[in-house]
Amino acid sequence: MEAPKVRVFRVEGMDCADCARKVEDALNRVPGVVKAEVSFQSGKAYLQLEVPQAEEEAARALSALGYRLRPEGKEKGGLPGPWRWALASGGLLLGAFGFSQLLPQLGALAYTLAALVGVFPLFRRALRSFRQNPFSIQTLVSVATLGALAIGAQAEAAVVVFLFLVGEVLEAYAVAQARGALFALGELLPRRVYRLGAMGVEEVPLEALRVGDRVRVPPGERVPADGRVLQGEALVEESAFTGEPLPQAKGPGDRVLGGSLVAEGSLVLQVERHPKAGFLAEMERMAEEALLKKSQAERVVDAFSRRYTPAVLLLAGFVALVLPLFQGDFLGHLYKALALLLIACPCALVVSVPAAIAAGVARGARAGVLFKSGAALEALGRVRNLALDKTGTLTLGRPRLVRVVPLGIGEEEALALAKAVAEGSGHPLARAVREAAPEVGAPLAEGHRTEPGLGAFAWVEGREVGLVRPEAVPLPKEVAEVVRELAQEGHSLSLLVEGTRALAVFAFQDTPKEEAQAALRALRALGLRLHLLTGDREEAALALGKALGLKPEEIRAGLSPLDKLRAVEALAQEGGVAMVGDGVNDAPALARATVGLAVVEGTEAALRAADVGLLGLAALPRAFRLSRMTLAVVRQNIALAVGLKGVFLLSTLLGLTGLWPAVLADNGALFLVTLNSLRLLWARV
CATH class of the missing domain: 2.70.150.10 (Calcium-transporting ATPase, cytoplasmic transduction domain A)
Known part of the structure; x- marks a missing residue:
């Protein structure tokens, strides 16, 4: 059976994270749609379609709710948001003010007309989505506006709806700017x-x-x-x-x-x-996928917001229906309840986290840091330990064969046998052997196999030959002495063996990356505890560590992939650990770390296992700084959204504020958290 086809669409009309939830729920109920995922940050819907006709059904379902589904690449131009209605409402409001000054008897009627025109698109959207979400912001604003008209507060009703429409336009513009920044990389191509x-x-x-x-x-x-x-x-x-x-x-x-x-x-x-399938496209794809995976903070805020709105609505009902029984003044309490309806909208709180995460992911994509999920962006700023692989991460990953010490056979024969074995291995040392002395040919080899933590083996001319770590086999005294002398010089070593017999010692040298020392210095300045975990010999690791400014106690050498995994597991219990690697043997440790980071130039296995991709080592400190900045913005946004709601909730109950300040609190908080999040797009990291 053919797998369901995945299509990507633009969704027009989504102005908050709650809208994205409504759209996703509606799409998942459409016959023929196997699964739908909607991202408010990117403004896209990802549909797994069982039948082609499901696309039309999905478009109709969203149209009934007031949204538009368009194939990707067919975006509608022009200004975002309900700017035409805001313009009409503002013009009528200005005219109503003039009437109230010149013809006071017609002022109330003019304000009523301005309020009705402004509330019309909101009321229409509220009706369309009422069955799915009876407590949407459009419903709350519509009820508050009509209620204000009913109790004779026509001017305030007109101001409320105008301020709300202006807030929606400003928010839509800010969101459009964020989305544009997220997908601006593709515009770099000529x-x-x-x-x-x-x-x-x-x-x-x-x-x-x-x-x-x-x-x-x-x-x-x-x-x-x-x-x-x-x-x-x-x-x-x-x-x-x-x-x-x-x-x-x-x-x-x-x-x-x-x-x-x-x-x-x-x-x-x-x-x-x-x-269209190159590195920039891959970066955009990874950023989009990251926005679909919620962070822990997003899940907590979502859970809170689902309880917040019903709680404030119950409070509004209590103020409107119960308190007048004991205190009288029914119209006064109804007015307070209408203001509470506006405060009940959780939009600013719901947007506070995803807006910051989206901006952080987009900024990372332009700083050489590819976050695969919002959870990774959030978690990286909290870890206190950083584990680093050596070869390919701190070094260029292209060691050169600098010396061959034959043991009982000729140097050319030793090199030829080593090349035959190296044909079946992707290890950097095996590659260095293959690239050494091009004039020396390799005999035919078969039965290539690799034993992690030991080495590579193959059958060459009827005998099994291997390239192994020197400490993996027992060595005669004279061979051990040669190995010790070369190791003390800081070389990485590989031993050519036949069974347990040593045939030659190969000495390699790798070069630290130019940016490695500066990157480690920046990471230490961020308060991170550094740990170099390598399978290389201790002498080679210490020589590199000395060149890069690492302390001996920060270096652990001679580790097998299992040893690396255990070391990472231990560090994860001590304040969390981020692991940076680039090889196949790093994949288990990368997957186990609190956050795994892989250098993009490394192996595909490492990149798949990691949570974050790095374009280079210089991007590593930027990843930590960006994560910490994003966490700070998330905390600021939540404090701003909850704080403003709390202040106006209390002031409304005390009778100090009314309808239009409540709308300002809601739209103002929404606009402020969006702007605060957008700061990340231009932040220096």
Whole structure:
């Protein structure tokens, strides 16, 4: 049976997180929709459709609620929100004020007309969604406005509905800005490119590029797609998605990312990934997926908001129906109850967390940090331990074979046997062996296998040969002495063996990444406890640690993947742990850590197991700073939303504030938490 097809749609008309919940519930009830997920932050719906006709049914279901479902890429232009109704309501309100001054007898009628025109779109939406959510903000504002008209507060009713419509327009604009920032990366790609063909250089649309095409990128132009440099040298700026302000030198063989800017020089590159399926598209996809996965704070706020509205509505009913029995003044208490209806809306509280998380995810995407979920963004700022892998994380991950010490066989034979075994391993040391001495050929090998924590093996010319860790096998005294001397020099070592017989010792050297020392210094300044966990020998790990400013007690060497996993489990009990790695052997520890971070250049297994992707080591301190800033904004938003609601709830009960201040409190809090969240988009991390 064919799997349900997943389609992505834009949902127009969603102006708060509660709207997204209503839309998701409605879509999940449509026949033919297997599953629907809706993200308020991105404004998108992800539908698993069993039959194509379900798309039309879904569109009709949302239309009945006042929303519009559009295929992705067919967004409607123009200003967001109910700006036309706000303009009409404001014009009538201004006219009503003039009438009240010139013709007082017609003032009440004019204010009533302004209120009715303004409340009409809200009342219509309230009716459409009443069965699904009788306590929506549109229902509450409609009841409060009509109630105010009923008790003779026409001017206040008109002001209330006008302020609410203006608030919706401002909120929709702020949300549109946030969504635009989230998906702005795709706009970095140029519209037209210079493709090299048999007839020379031709200018073609970006969509015409295919994998394998050769393109020329002149100075001042952006790279059209992920590719590898064939000719030329240039300074390439990648700050838009790595956060690194300084251009990087690129030459033949180097990889360049689509969207980066050639600041100086010119390049000819070969396209390796289609522009619409390249790194930028992957970043946008990961950001979208992150917004669908709620953080712990979002779940707590959602649970609270579901109880908050019914509680305040019960309080409003008590004030309107019970208190007049003991205190009289029915109209006065009804007026207070109408104000409480407006305060009962939890929109600002519901938006407070997802707005901050969305802005944090979007800012991370432009700073070289790819959060896979809101929970990862939230959790990273709380951990106090950071575990780091060595090879490929703190070092370039491309060790070079610098010395071969044969033991009873010739150096060329030892290298040939090692190359035969290395053909079946993806370990960085095996790659270094394969790349060493190109003139030395490798004999035919079969039966390749890898034993984690031990080494790689293969059958070569009828005998089983292995490349193993020196400490994994018993060594004769003279061989142990050679191993000890090389290890003291800080080399990484591998032993070529046949059974238990040592045939040669291979010494490798890796180079620390340029940004490693600065990154570790920044991480230490953030108060993190650093732990270097490596499978390499202690001498090599200590030599690297000394070069990078790590203390001996912060280094644990000679660890197998299981040892790394146990170390991470122990650290997780001591204030949480973030683990950074890039290899297959790091995947278990990355999955077990409170937050796993993988360098994007590493293996796919590590990236899948991690919660966060890093474009480079320099992005690691930015990830922690951004997470902590986001947590601070979340706390500020919740305090702002709850604080304003609490103040106006109390002042309304005391009779100090009325309808329009209540609307200002609701819309004002909503607008303020959205603006406060948007600060993250431009924050320095």
